[in-house]
Amino acid sequence: MEGSIKFGLWFVYIRWNSDNLVSRIRFVKTAVSGAVPVSLSKYLAGKVTTLYPLESIHLREEGTYGEIYRQVHAIPYGEIKTYKEIAEFVGTAPRVVGLAMKRNLTPILIPCHRVLSSHGLGGFTPDISIKEDLLKLESNFLKKVKIHEQDQV
Template identity: 55%
Template structure:
């Protein structure tokens, strides 16, 4: 297992992976230096919209959380879905989706920042809601740029 960190604004993003399987992504204030897969540095700099060929370890299996994480992982870059839409896709309840998002071990790969409440409010994001706002703003700006090409 390899672990490293990269920057996103004032935050550090710790990534733990083995080959193409990512086991943990965590936003923290301080972290030891160390290389991460290039897909993370490109994505967080707004230079890429994909993590391929990396995949989240959380999408494996047939548990309700794995179904939720797969549904969230399918949300296209720059788009959002509601907790209810994810619940319908994963055959569960929106509150279960919220619980799964709060425990998401691989944020970014399972882009929980793209899941919003039905009324358009952001919901939550650990450790700081501002990270979710910044990620959505970055994706909206890049998507707008792509649309002009």
């Protein structure tokens, strides 16, 4: 199954199967017909913090890249880590983490936007502004939650 949904100036394309296993997520300029999973549209609307029950094919991968993808996947919503931190945990070089992120077939699901460089944002394909938007989306959601909690006290 496949489909797309608008996100800012881009469309998020997604392809998945009946087991909620996602094989591809991509940022494209023009819409692809078809609906997307509810959890994805809610996430992009800033209404939920989890993509469950969607799962990335990368999590089942063997070897160094698999380790990297699992570590990145474990970064909580709204939090960030550096390429270096991930590299040290997995036991490899920061550049290898960068490479793995560039070849990430399922961004958002494997939240590569939460991995920044030591000095700045780091990169993002096809456009760095998407990375900024996703980070903004998550920090805005967390702010709202805080305000709501204060109301209840």
